[in-house]
Amino acid sequence: MTKKVYMDHNATTPVDPEVLEAMLPYLKDCYGNASSVHEWGKEARYGVEKARMQLGELLGVSESTLTFTSCGSESNNTILRSVASRFAGQGCHIIASAIEHPCIYRCLEDLENQAEVEVSWIEPDGNGVIHPDRIAEEIRMDTRLVSIMLANNETGVIQPIQKIAQMAHEKGIKVHSDTVQGVGKIPVDLEELGVDFATFSAHKLYGPKGIGAFYARDRSWITPMILGGGQENRLRAGTESVPMIVAFGAAAEKSKRVQQEEAELLVAMRDDLEKRLLESIPEALVCGKEAARLPGTLCVCFPGIMGTYLVLDMAEEGIAISSGSACSANQSKPSHVLIAMGIDSELARGAVRLSLGRANSPEQIEEVANTALRLIQNQKEHPPEEETELDLLSLCD
Numbered sequence: 048m049t050k051k052v053y054m055d056h057n058a059t060t061p062v063d064p065e066v067l068e069a070m071l072p073y074l075k076d077c078y079g080n081a082s083s084v085h086e087w088g089k090e091a092r093y094g095v096e097k098a099r100m101q102l103g104e105l106l107g108v109s110e111s112t113l114t115f116t117s118c119g120s121e122s123n124n125t126i127l128r129s130v131a132s133r134f135a136g137q138g139c140h141i142i143a144s145a146i147e148h149p150c151i152y153r154c155l156e157d158l159e160n161q162a163e164v165e166v167s168w169i170e171p172d173g174n175g176v177i178h179p180d181r182i183a184e185e186i187r188m189d190t191r192l193v194s195i196m197l198a199n200n201e202t203g204v205i206q207p208i209q210k211i212a213q214m215a216h217e218k219g220i221k222v223h224s225d226t227v228q229g230v231g232k233i234p235v236d237l238e239e240l241g242v243d244f245a246t247f248s249a250h251k252l253y254g255p256k257g258i259g260a261f262y263a264r265d266r267s268w269i270t271p272m273i274l275g276g277g278q279e280n281r282l283r284a285g286t287e288s289v290p291m292i293v294a295f296g297a298a299a300e301k302s303k304r305v306q307q308e309e310a311e312l313l314v315a316m317r318d319d320l321e322k323r324l325l326e327s328i329p330e331a332l333v334c335g336k337e338a339a340r341l342p343g344t345l346c347v348c349f350p351g352i353m354g355t356y357l358v359l360d361m362a363e364e365g366i367a368i369s370s371g372s373a374c375s376a377n378q379s380k381p382s383h384v385l386i387a388m389g390i391d392s393e394l395a396r397g398a399v400r401l402s403l404g405r406a407n408s409p410e411q412i413e414e415v416a417n418t419a420l421r422l423i424q425n426q427k428e429h430p431p432e433e434e435t436e437l438d439l440l441s442l443c444d
């Protein structure tokens with residue numbers, strides 16, 4: 048099958064050529080261990096610390112607050128488990144949104160099952176926005192953390208993190224934000240947001256997969272999940288993956304340089320796509336339409352069809368998109384995010400997500416819109432059999 052248009056940037060992004068260029072020497076000649084004292088080691092250490100500085104510059108924080116990990120999921124698990132362990136035996140109530148990524152909600156469910164934390168889940172409004180007042184209503188004497196994502200991976204809806212952090216801090220509660228989908232797509236200044244912890248993943252901003260990081264304003268809150276050598280200031284053992292870290296730094300540096308201009312282009316393309324789809328199917332529902340959204344994300348529910356089948360049909364045509372949530376596509380269940388937003392479950396089953404990015408050009412919009420419209424019509428005329436088993440491999444993003 049020919050690959051034609053990639054419109055699944057929220058799942059992952061291609062590695063930017065500048066990023067690849069920056070990491071290559073660290074896969075070839077600069078192979079030292081960053082903890083070694085000789086020239087090879089010093090060279091590697093320089094790469095790691097430069098990358099930490101580049102990430103700090105993108106996020107508006109000192110590099111000493113940043114720790115590299117293997118991915119966004121590890122980063123999120125580390126923050127949540129650290130808070131739980133800090134308050135072990137003293138009562139640990141955590142407030143999180145009902146639309147978090149599985150690496151947040153599954154970790155919290157696990158901690159709940161082990162009776163280490165109690166969790167209150169906050170539902171968003173119909174546009175997918177979490178309101179600070181709703182969080183305030185759930186605060187208790189033993190509330191230790193509020194964890195709300197910056198931008199949702201399915202809808203692209205951006206949360207009012209600054210207001211949430213302000214409210215929580217007035218009550219002496221720490222705030223974590225999973226900023227994995229926001230960083231690189233919108234300006235993210237962690238000082239301005241006012242969070243205590245934040246988490247990142249390079250593969251969402253044109254870096255490679257398998258490298259992440261977290262921000263901890265106060266390092267003493269972190270309990271390492273991986274014990275061993277003293278790497279990453281004793282917060283994350285394991286020989287640093289120097290090429291991946293260098294690549295993350297280069298991706299951060301490029302994002303800082305191009306983000307604003309890129310966002311304008313993405314908004315224009317996304318809006319054009321949205322307009323074309325709605326003109327032909329006015330009854331389609333754009334999720335989070337009235338909310339602030341990530342520039343390139345469009346999540347639409349088409350009545351009377353199954354989003355997962357549209358994704359498969361588009362794939363047959365060489366176009367990569369995703370259904371509501373790739374994780375729930377596997378189970379053919381409507382996405383937990385859309386359900387939490389109060390979207391009817393039948394309608395939510397007709398959801399697809401188109402996420403635009405650097406691999407797209409304005410010329411592709413017409414082709415994607417026309418193909419989607421044709422395939423939607425086709426599915427309505429020839430509905431898939433109820434029993435057909437969907438066998439999408441686990442496509443968590």
Ligand SMILES: Cc1ncc(COP(=O)(O)O)c(C=O)c1O
Pocket residue numbers: 057117118119120121148150196198199200225227228247248249250257258259443444
């Ligand atoms: C919002 C959000 N958080 C966390 C993650 C996990 O990041 P990673 O794939 O690096 O584990 C993802 C995507 O995968 C995401 O979209």
